[in-house]
Amino acid sequence: MGIKNRVALITGSASGMGKQTAMRMAENGAKIVINDIVSEKVDETVKEFKKAGFDVIGKVADICNKSSVENMVKETVDTFGGLDILVNNAGMERAGALRKLSEQDWDITLNVNLKGAFLCS
Known part of the structure; x- marks a missing residue:
């Protein structure tokens, strides 16, 4: 079946691994x-x-924001007529020892890595 003519949304795809995934697709x-x-x-x-x-x-x-994700998906469907593939690529981390991380660092890491994937899915 392949992916020819399928619509693929890759989060965090403006650089790095996401960009390379998008390029390959x-x-x-x-x-x-x-x-x-x-x-x-x-x-x-x-x-x-x-x-x-x-x-x-x-x-x-912002994949951590439900309405932002809903708008992105709606605009994708409006443009391409559907959405077939989702690659939850966006992710981040605040480097450092756990005992030195702030609550804000922890929250943003969980929001991007977990909540973002949840909302996009």
Whole structure:
């Protein structure tokens, strides 16, 4: 069956591993949704993908925010007619010993890594 003409949303895909995953999927014929929280990175990555001839859109969205995720999914479906593949790639960590982490560091790590994946799924 493959992924040709499937719509793939990859969270945190404006750089790093997410970008490489999106690139590989695009090379295999998927329509790609680039997501990140930093609009400049999204715009730059979308331009790069379009220059390579890929069918791509960019969605700036905070995956820790339910309405932001709902809007991203709605705009994806409105643009491509559906959503077939989700790659919950976005993740982060606040480095350091657990005893030195603040509650805020802990919360943002859990929100991005767990809540974000939950809301997108």
